[in-house]
Amino acid sequence: MLKSANFKPSRNQLENMGVATAGSGFTEQPQVPDQLCTKCPGCGKTIFTSDMRANLWMCPSCGYHFKYPARKHLLKICDENSFEEWDTGLRSTDFLHFPGYAVKLKSARLNSRENESVISGKAAIEGEPCAIFAMDSRFMMGSMGSVVGEKITRLFERATEERLPVIGFTLSGGARMQEGTTSLMQMAKTSGAVKYHSDAGLLYITVLTNPTTGGVTASFAMEGDILLSEPGALIGFAGPRVIEQTMRQKLPKGFQSAEFLLEKGFLDGIVPRPEQRKVLAQLLRLHRKEA
Amino acid sequence: MEAYKRIQLSRKSGRPTGLDFVNHVVTDFFEMHGDRRFADDPAIVAGVGRLCGKPITVIAQEKGHTMKERTFRNFGSPHPEGYRKALRLMKQAEKFGRPVLCFVDTSGAFCGTGAEERGQGLAIAENLCEMMTLKVPILTVFIGEGGSGGALALAVADQVWMLENAYYAVISPEGCASILWKDSKKVREASDSLRCVPEDLLELGLIERILPESDQDALWRTLPLELSEEFDALEAMTSEERCAKRYARFRKMGVFKE
Ligand SMILES: [Zn+2]
Numbered sequence: 001m002l003k004s005a006n007f008k009p010s011r012n013q014l015e016n017m018g019v020a021t022a023g024s025g026f027t028e029q030p031q032v033p034d035q036l037c038t039k040c041p042g043c044g045k046t047i048f049t050s051d052m053r054a055n056l057w058m059c060p061s062c063g064y065h066f067k068y069p070a071r072k073h074l075l076k077i078c079d080e081n082s083f084e085e086w087d088t089g090l091r092s093t094d095f096l097h098f099p100g101y102a103v104k105l106k107s108a109r110l111n112s113r114e115n116e117s118v119i120s121g122k123a124a125i126e127g128e129p130c131a132i133f134a135m136d137s138r139f140m141m142g143s144m145g146s147v148v149g150e151k152i153t154r155l156f157e158r159a160t161e162e163r164l165p166v167i168g169f170t171l172s173g174g175a176r177m178q179e180g181t182t183s184l185m186q187m188a189k190t191s192g193a194v195k196y197h198s199d200a201g202l203l204y205i206t207v208l209t210n211p212t213t214g215g216v217t218a219s220f221a222m223e224g225d226i227l228l229s230e231p232g233a234l235i236g237f238a239g240p241r242v243i244e245q246t247m248r249q250k251l252p253k254g255f256q257s258a259e260f261l262l263e264k265g266f267l268d269g270i271v272p273r274p275e276q277r278k279v280l281a282q283l284l285r286l287h288r289k290e291a
Numbered sequence: 292m293e294a295y296k297r298i299q300l301s302r303k304s305g306r307p308t309g310l311d312f313v314n315h316v317v318t319d320f321f322e323m324h325g326d327r328r329f330a331d332d333p334a335i336v337a338g339v340g341r342l343c344g345k346p347i348t349v350i351a352q353e354k355g356h357t358m359k360e361r362t363f364r365n366f367g368s369p370h371p372e373g374y375r376k377a378l379r380l381m382k383q384a385e386k387f388g389r390p391v392l393c394f395v396d397t398s399g400a401f402c403g404t405g406a407e408e409r410g411q412g413l414a415i416a417e418n419l420c421e422m423m424t425l426k427v428p429i430l431t432v433f434i435g436e437g438g439s440g441g442a443l444a445l446a447v448a449d450q451v452w453m454l455e456n457a458y459y460a461v462i463s464p465e466g467c468a469s470i471l472w473k474d475s476k477k478v479r480e481a482s483d484s485l486r487c488v489p490e491d492l493l494e495l496g497l498i499e500r501i502l503p504e505s506d507q508d509a510l511w512r513t514l515p516l517e518l519s520e521e522f523d524a525l526e527a528m529t530s531e532e533r534c535a536k537r538y539a540r541f542r543k544m545g546v547f548k549e
Binding site: 089090091092093095096098099100146147149150153175176177179180181182183184185186187188189191192194195196198199214215217218219220221222223235236237238242243246247251255256264266 | 400401402403404406407408409410411412413415416417419420421423424439440443444446447459460461462466467470471480484485486487491492495497537538541542544545546547548549
């Protein structure tokens with residue numbers, strides 16, 4: 001069960017030591033350091049970290065959405081005591097003996113206090129039952145290896161069996177290269193599970209959070225019936241630096257932002273954190289099949 | 292052979308391209324253009340033809356041979372409209388009940404502004420979903436480079452075969468070296484670590500067959516027969532059985548502790 005008392009403030013000491021780095025394709029944006037004050041990437045103002053955290057991890061001044069720890073996000077979205085976590089026992093292994101992977105896994109676990117970069121389970125939102133998952137940037141930048149693929153697949157299979165809608169908060173730097181081509185196959189595996197859930201007439205809503213890129217964008221993140229996003233989220237297949245290298249030009253400001261995708265027709269809407277619970281509940285109710 | 296040498300061979304100019312495979316394997320070929328939404332992507336060649344006499348849909352990533360061709364083909368890196376054309380033809384194959392044969396040879400889906408603006412991620416994701424439940428048999432042959440999601444978008448298949456000097460990787464060894472070790476010179480180490488050559492992939496259970504390519508003429512002779520035989524075996528199943536097996540093929544991929 002999710003209880004706020006179970007959550008201690010995250011300690012990012014490993015990150016500050018430079019031990020835990022992103023295992024995925026893209027550089028991390030400035031993480032919130034464990035300091036009294038934080039510079040907001042949105043407005044540039046120096047804000048109290050505690051104020052930001054108390055404000056759904058948003059800048060009190062401009063509303064910039066900082067990376068929300070997955071468990072905290074779920075706690076805010078789900079009805080109190082309704083979250084039942086699934087598949088907690090799955091652990092990644094360094095089955096390819098990839099240089100540095102075992103150490104990275106260890107520091108990711110320490111840093112995030114999670115077993116993997118996705119948390120999944122069943123919950124209720126304003127009384128509407130659903131299966132739900134959220135991804136955490138502190139675990140190897142939400143990269144997808146075997147465990148993420150398996151947890152997402154199992155979630156959709158179980159949701160299909162129990163005839164539950166699925167809500168997913170995505171965040172990822174892409175497929176986890178330390179598990180080689182097997183990571184790539186998770187894109188197909190999760191997509192298959194999403195397809196069978198969809199073919200059963202069930203609803204899937206994704207909320208894309210900053211950043212959602214690479215193999216996760218090119219699979220389950222984009223496969224929702226309804227695609228929502230947090231304001232300002234970076235969403236793309238390739239990361240901005242890769243595109244700049246390919247095109248040999250600087251990208252315009254806001255390219256690949258949620259607002260840009262909405263304008264291009266790839267999102268249904270942008271929903272800031274204070275409205276997410278209400279909007280998700282509304283959409284769940286609108287798709288409820290009356291018995 | 293060292294993995295990096297193998298990757299270099301897979302990229303060597305003069306190597307048969309997707310269109311060469313189409314021309315040697317398929318007769319009576321008629322190319323079909325366009326995704327009916329935005330444009331025609333020359334990085335993917337697709338159409339109908341015959342395999343050992345039977346109608347088939349064939350889809351191939353094409354790099355081109357000469358510099359002029361290679362530029363026209365965008366060096367085999369498809370845009371979203373390429374993947375959408377491929378999906379359009381797969382759905383057409385489903386309608387007319389003919390199998391789908393794909394040839395993969397790409398360093399990756401194109402990473403440019405136009406590709407992003409037109410939904411590269413969505414285009415690949417849609418192919419992954421739709422191919423998983425496509426009612427006709429799908430067989431994919433990797434003939435050179437198998438670069439990440441851009442390759443997978445044509446490889447959600449009942450069987451995946453690879454030429455001896457092909458690779459199939461989650462990221463290019465160059466990308467891996469520069470991201471993980473901030474050192475593009477570590478490309479050899481990255482090539483080994485990614486375990487992306489056919490023998491590794493066969494051992495990991497990610498592909499079904501490796502095709503020797505030392506004798507090119509023999510390959511042109513035997514490949515159509517072997518493909519045709521495999522399609523016959525796949526067509527002996529009902530579409531429900533085949534789709535269930537296809538999903539199970541991917542469902543078992545993944546290594547973890549529980
Ligand atoms: Zn701000």
